[in-house]
Amino acid sequence: MTLLVYGAYGYTGALVSRAAVDRGTDPILAGRDGDALRELGRDLRCSVREFDLSIPEAVTETVRDVDAVLNCAGPFASTAAPLVDACVETGTDYLDVTGEFRVFEALAARDAEATAADVTLLPGVGFDVVPTDCVAAALLDRLPDATALALGFDADGDVSRGTARTAVRGLGETVVARRGGALVSLPTDERERRIDFGRGERPAAAVPWGDLVTAAHTTGVGDVTVYAALPPRVARLRRLARPVGPLLRTRPVRWLLDRVVAARVEGPTAAERAANRAFVWGEARTDAGEVAVERLRTPDPYDLTVEASLAAAERVLAGDAPSGFTTPAGAFGSSFVDVVDGVTWLDR
Ligand SMILES: NC(=O)c1ccc[n+]([C@@H]2O[C@H](COP(=O)([O-])OP(=O)(O)OC[C@H]3O[C@@H](n4cnc5c(N)ncnc54)[C@H](OP(=O)(O)O)[C@@H]3O)[C@@H](O)[C@H]2O)c1
Incomplete structure (x- = not known):
């Protein structure tokens, strides 16, 4: 099962990529800056894919052979739509760490399309939400x-x-x-x-x-x-x-x-x-x-984002999430947050 991390050399993307390697996942690191990507790829001994999001055919071909994309490149108002287009076309599951409500709305509106393509759309696998x-x-x-x-x-x-x-x-x-x-x-x-x-x-x-x-x-x-x-x-x-x-x-x-x-x-x-x-x-x-x-x-919040996003990606790759638009607790239940070390429910 292959996970592609987009925006891999950003602050959050690099934390996620490093932790993915530590967890034994062998992620493909992706983004639009070839130099930054190659440097991170050398450091983490991962393969890299350089592509920006302006040419839909290129994005589609780049994600065709991966099982899930974890998008860490924000603002997501600019990056979610082209990656989701490519994921829906190629049957690739999509996750991101957005907190932007308009992005959630736009992805929720694509529920029927994603369900028909048997694709999971699971945005918001970070601290928000x-x-x-x-x-x-x-x-x-x-x-x-x-x-x-x-x-x-x-x-x-x-x-x-x-x-x-x-x-x-x-x-x-x-x-x-x-x-x-x-x-x-x-x-x-x-x-x-x-x-x-x-x-x-x-x-x-x-x-x-x-x-x-x-x-x-x-x-x-x-x-x-x-x-x-x-x-x-x-x-x-x-x-x-x-x-x-x-x-x-x-x-x-x-x-x-x-x-x-x-x-x-x-x-x-x-x-x-x-x-x-x-x-x-x-x-x-x-x-x-x-x-x-x-x-x-x-x-x-950033440490939680790293652990929660990778736990969510692993469950999606394992086939545990429904097709279509879903939410973290919608897909995995209210106890999903307990996968993060150090989380305590204070009123129990
Ligand atoms: N849900 C949460 O709780 C949570 C937690 C952490 C972060 N976030 C969100 O995650 C996003 C990233 O945060 P960060 O701190 O990691 O930022 P950062 O260090 O600035 O990194 C942003 C990354 O996104 C890439 N990027 C931005 N716009 C792009 C575009 N149009 N096309 C392709 N790549 C693009 C950047 O590439 P370039 O350098 O080439 O521009 C960079 O790799 C933010 O929107 C932040 O709000 C959310």
């Missing part, structure tokens, strides 16, 4: 009549360049949530909330993350809101940035910020990751007023 998706599924096991879900996370540590660039793309976007099954702009008074993620109450803000699509798909619940904890410094910056929100939506400003991030943001070091923790929280409510809460403590 594995733990939150498992929390959502566990809450529904406890409260099967739930009609509203709130999910969120509070993570230590710095982000990598790709994560920061993906976030810059989303700057100034309307804050959306799912209501009555549809994605809608969230009323201002629901955008901030205090949440105990597992280490005391702290301020949190609604974010348009992937769970808006995946939790609804996994649980069938039509009301979903996702929150991220705000470190005090960020909470202050948000207040200061409010008047310039419209400016952040302009192309030149986003381009400039993207350049600054590309030049300056490095990912966390191994020592920093080892010291980092994250907390994941979920709350389910029924119309009758019943409430259930589940919380997880997890290792660093």
Whole structure:
């Protein structure tokens, strides 16, 4: 069984590629920068495939003989569609580590096509959305009549360049949530909330993350809101940035910020990751007023992404996942997150 890792020399892709080799998988390393690929290939003693995503026929021919693609090249709004096109055409399973809700929506819309081709489409096998998706599924096991879900996370540590660039793309976007099954702009008074993620109450803000699509798909619940904890410094910056929100939506400003991030943001070091923790929280409510809460403590988000994405890829390669669009907990159940070393359910 062959796994191709696309974006293999990026921050996340290189961590995933190295761990895949350590786990005894012999991945094919792929991406568009031949020099970076060959250097990593020499280091990890893996074969490499250099291709960019602009020529559909080339992408199709390159993935034809592999069993699954694990896409680590983001922003995924640019990379998911061409790889999924090629995977559906060639009967290759597709996974990625996106957290972009529009990418989840676009892939969910291809469910029938992927099912007909007997292809698994499993995006979001990283920190976003594995733990939150498992929390959502566990809450529904406890409260099967739930009609509203709130999910969120509070993570230590710095982000990598790709994560920061993906976030810059989303700057100034309307804050959306799912209501009555549809994605809608969230009323201002629901955008901030205090949440105990597992280490005391702290301020949190609604974010348009992937769970808006995946939790609804996994649980069938039509009301979903996702929150991220705000470190005090960020909470202050948000207040200061409010008047310039419209400016952040302009192309030149986003381009400039993207350049600054590309030049300056490095990912966390191994020592920093080892010291980092994250907390994941979920709350389910029924119309009758019943409430259930589940919380997880997890290792660093990038370390979780590496372990969860490879565990998911191994299960897909073993034929354990359904065809069509699916989610981590939808495919493997609410306990899937337990494959990651150091994950603890705090309310059990
Ligand atoms: N779900 C999660 O929890 C989670 C966890 C970790 C990362 N992520 C996401 O994963 C993505 C990568 O993050 P990172 O920190 O690894 O970023 P990074 O170090 O900047 O690496 C990005 C990789 O993607 C490639 N890439 C970007 N755009 C491309 C395109 N249009 N065509 C081909 N290759 C392209 C880059 O290649 P070039 O250098 O040639 O541009 C590079 O290999 C981000 O979107 C981030 O948000 C999600």
